[in-house]
Amino acid sequence: xxxxxxxxxxxxxxGYVLVRVCGEVDLSWSQQVRDAILAALGRCDGVGVELAxxxxxxxxxxxxxxxxxxxxxxxxxxxxLIAASRQVLAVLQLARLDKVFPLFADLDAARDA
Amino acid sequence: MNAAPLAVAGNGERRALRxxxxxxxALAESLDLRATLEMAVTRIADFMQAEAASLFLLDHAxxxxxxxxxxxxxxxxxxxxxxxxxxxxCVAENATQIVRDARDDSRVNVRVDAExxxxxxxxxxxxxxxxxxxxxxxxxINRRDGSxxxxxxxxxxxxxxxxxxxxxxxxxxxxxxxEQQRIKRELDxxxxxxxxxxxxxxxxxxxxxxxxxxxxxISGDFYDFFDLPxxxxxFVIGDVSGKGLDAAFLMVRVASMLRWVGARAPAPGAxxxxxxxxxxRSVQDGRFVCAAVGQxxxxxxxxxxxxAGFPPALLHAGSEFEEIPADGPPLGILAEADYGEREIALGxxxxxxxxxxxxxxxxxxxxxxxxAGMRGLIARHAGLAPEPRLRALLGDLxxxxxxxxxxxxxxxxxxxxxxxxxxxxxxxxxxxxMRSMRAALRxxxxxxxxxxxxxDQLVLAVDEACTNVIRHAYGGECSRRIALHVARExxxxxxxxxxxxPAVDPxxxxxxxxxxxxxxxxxxxxxxxxxxAWKLEPAADGQGNVLRMHKRIEGGEPE
Numbered sequence: 001x002x003x004x005x006x007x008x009x010x011x012x013x014x015g016y017v018l019v020r021v022c023g024e025v026d027l028s029w030s031q032q033v034r035d036a037i038l039a040a041l042g043r044c045d046g047v048g049v050e051l052a053x054x055x056x057x058x059x060x061x062x063x064x065x066x067x068x069x070x071x072x073x074x075x076x077x078x079x080x081l082i083a084a085s086r087q088v089l090a091v092l093q094l095a096r097l098d099k100v101f102p103l104f105a106d107l108d109a110a111r112d113a
Numbered sequence: 114m115n116a117a118p119l120a121v122a123g124n125g126e127r128r129a130l131r132x133x134x135x136x137x138x139a140l141a142e143s144l145d146l147r148a149t150l151e152m153a154v155t156r157i158a159d160f161m162q163a164e165a166a167s168l169f170l171l172d173h174a175x176x177x178x179x180x181x182x183x184x185x186x187x188x189x190x191x192x193x194x195x196x197x198x199x200x201x202x203c204v205a206e207n208a209t210q211i212v213r214d215a216r217d218d219s220r221v222n223v224r225v226d227a228e229x230x231x232x233x234x235x236x237x238x239x240x241x242x243x244x245x246x247x248x249x250x251x252x253x254i255n256r257r258d259g260s261x262x263x264x265x266x267x268x269x270x271x272x273x274x275x276x277x278x279x280x281x282x283x284x285x286x287x288x289x290x291x292e293q294q295r296i297k298r299e300l301d302x303x304x305x306x307x308x309x310x311x312x313x314x315x316x317x318x319x320x321x322x323x324x325x326x327x328x329x330x331i332s333g334d335f336y337d338f339f340d341l342p343x344x345x346x347x348f349v350i351g352d353v354s355g356k357g358l359d360a361a362f363l364m365v366r367v368a369s370m371l372r373w374v375g376a377r378a379p380a381p382g383a384x385x386x387x388x389x390x391x392x393x394r395s396v397q398d399g400r401f402v403c404a405a406v407g408q409x410x411x412x413x414x415x416x417x418x419x420x421a422g423f424p425p426a427l428l429h430a431g432s433e434f435e436e437i438p439a440d441g442p443p444l445g446i447l448a449e450a451d452y453g454e455r456e457i458a459l460g461x462x463x464x465x466x467x468x469x470x471x472x473x474x475x476x477x478x479x480x481x482x483x484x485a486g487m488r489g490l491i492a493r494h495a496g497l498a499p500e501p502r503l504r505a506l507l508g509d510l511x512x513x514x515x516x517x518x519x520x521x522x523x524x525x526x527x528x529x530x531x532x533x534x535x536x537x538x539x540x541x542x543x544x545x546x547m548r549s550m551r552a553a554l555r556x557x558x559x560x561x562x563x564x565x566x567x568x569d570q571l572v573l574a575v576d577e578a579c580t581n582v583i584r585h586a587y588g589g590e591c592s593r594r595i596a597l598h599v600a601r602e603x604x605x606x607x608x609x610x611x612x613x614x615p616a617v618d619p620x621x622x623x624x625x626x627x628x629x630x631x632x633x634x635x636x637x638x639x640x641x642x643x644x645x646a647w648k649l650e651p652a653a654d655g656q657g658n659v660l661r662m663h664k665r666i667e668g669g670e671p672e
Contacts, residue, residue: 024551027580028544056551056569058576059635087569094570094642095635 025061470519
């Protein structure tokens with residue numbers, strides 16, 4: 001298990017915001033991830049959350065993603081998960097949410113969708 | 114009168130209102146309803162200037178009985194049918210009755226006058242009623258000045274009847290509640306007495322263990338075990354037909370008879386035969402008792418047992434189940450019944466005896482768990498030591514829907530398999546502690562050869578359990594402690610999480626349905642989906658809660 005640092009950064013790509021999350025998303029900082037996603041949705045029509053470097057995610061992290069998804073849908077904005085790691089996919093499956101979120105292999109696929 | 118505004122109310126009306134207010138007050142404050150009603154009826158008679166007044170109440174049989182009576186003739190206890198006489202009609206129609214001239218009115222019951230010499234001239238009768246309808250009537254007879262009752266009098270009586278009915282209704286309600294509580298207390302006592310009849314759990318490696326789970330307050334099931342003078346151990350399990358108090362009383366009797374006869378160490382068949390003969394002599398109401406009895410010789414590993422219509426016992430080892438059928442009919446049916454018996458080489462195997470409440474457990478709206486389901490549960494928890502296994506079985510049965518008393522008895526020598534600790538960790542209830550807890554747990558599980566996918570899922574479940582403790586049990590992050598203990602016994606992983614928070618009601622924990630998409634409440638479903646069994650209980654020392662979770666792992670070998 002790599003000791004990836006917990007990072008959440010938003011990148012403005014002109015008309016699309018990429019929220020890049022790394023590390024172990026748990027109760028200690030999932031609120032930051034939630035805030036970043038909601039802030040991105042507040043200023044842009046399309047938001048992608050990149051989860052390739054997420055080595056762990058708990059229910060509070062999943063809740064942040066669900067809230068982002070529901071907010072985007074309510075406002076008619078695009079929202080997708082990009083390059084979700086094996087660990088993230090396993091938890092999404094456990095929560096039966098793997099069919100709910102739009103999942104994309106990479107940023108281009110997400111932006112083109 | 115009914116339309117007269119207060120400001121211009123006449124003298125008589127003002128008097129009536131004052132009387133009504135005082136009467137309402139007295140009734141509302143009443144602690145002793147009977148005394149207050151007597152006072153009220155007397156005051157009503159005086160106020161209405163009546164020679165006699167009486168209060169009637171409907172009883173359970175649907176008759177109207179005079180409960181309070183003032184005047185020259187005491188008719189207390191007089192009972193009338195609904196519709197009978199002026200009072201009966203008043204209740205039947207739930208409407209005030211005026212009899213201006215009693216000598217010339219077909220409604221009037223002339224019997225009382227004929228028997229007592231009292232002369233009824235004029236009658237007023239108002240119904241006492243609540244939201245559900247009439248509960249009785251208030252009657253006044255004859256004006257003292259000889260004049261006749263009029264519409265105004267009828268209206269006043271109708272108004273006076275309202276607070277009286279309210280007071281009676283409240284008192285009846287209070288009486289009902291007191292009665293309910295009394296019954297509950299007595300059932301509670303009966304349950305505790307029954308429970309005290311069950312043998313105490315023996316510590317150490319004692320090979321016989323039982324559990325009883327009544328479906329209601331009291332149980333028709335029982336089990337027992339005791340030492341015989343020759344060193345063997347005797348055991349009994351039984352199930353009395355029917356439910357409720359009479360089944361419970363029969364259970365107490367049969368349990369004593371089985372203990373009394375069994376103490377002399379008869380052969381199991383003869384043991385059942387003797388109790389059966391006695392029961393057939395003394396129980397004739399169609400009740401019967403299914404029971405199994407036996408003796409276990411620890412030195413030789415032999416069990417001798419006999420069953421009277423009890424569900425088939427199960428012998429279990431590895432993947433093998435052997436069924437042990439009944440040897441004769443239930444006790445209390447056929448006085449001349451003969452009971453065979455059988456000898457079982459128990460060895461290291463487990464002998465399960467369970468009342469039909471266990472197999473009758475509902476797995477769906479109507480589906481029963483059945484014997485196959487019971488075998489499945491036994492196989493699933495086979496990796497656990499006898500004591501936690503029995504608890505896990507009971508936990509599973511409880512989580513399904515119990516419809517009958519359920520009793521399990523397990524005869525098995527502990528095979529010496531020791532649980533060994535994989536990890537012992539204590540940390541403050543703070544979210545930042547979770548990362549190192551997860552790392553330690555991953556490491557411990559890796560060392561057990563747990564596959565990465567399952568390992569991650571187990572780590573998630575334990576993490577969710579910890580964050581639930583932080584968020585819900587402790588009500589937020591704090592410096593109080595969480596203790597995590599992970600152990601392995603053969604192929605069973607046991608996770609134990611302790612906190613020092615106020616007791617959490619296990620009943621309020623329910624994994625939510627995952628088919629709806631919403632952000633919160635995912636922790637418990639994760640735990641439920643990952644673990645084979647989990648249970649939250651108050652800590653034995655009364656301080657805090659203990660969450661126990663079990664997961665059977667395959668293939669992995671301890672280091």
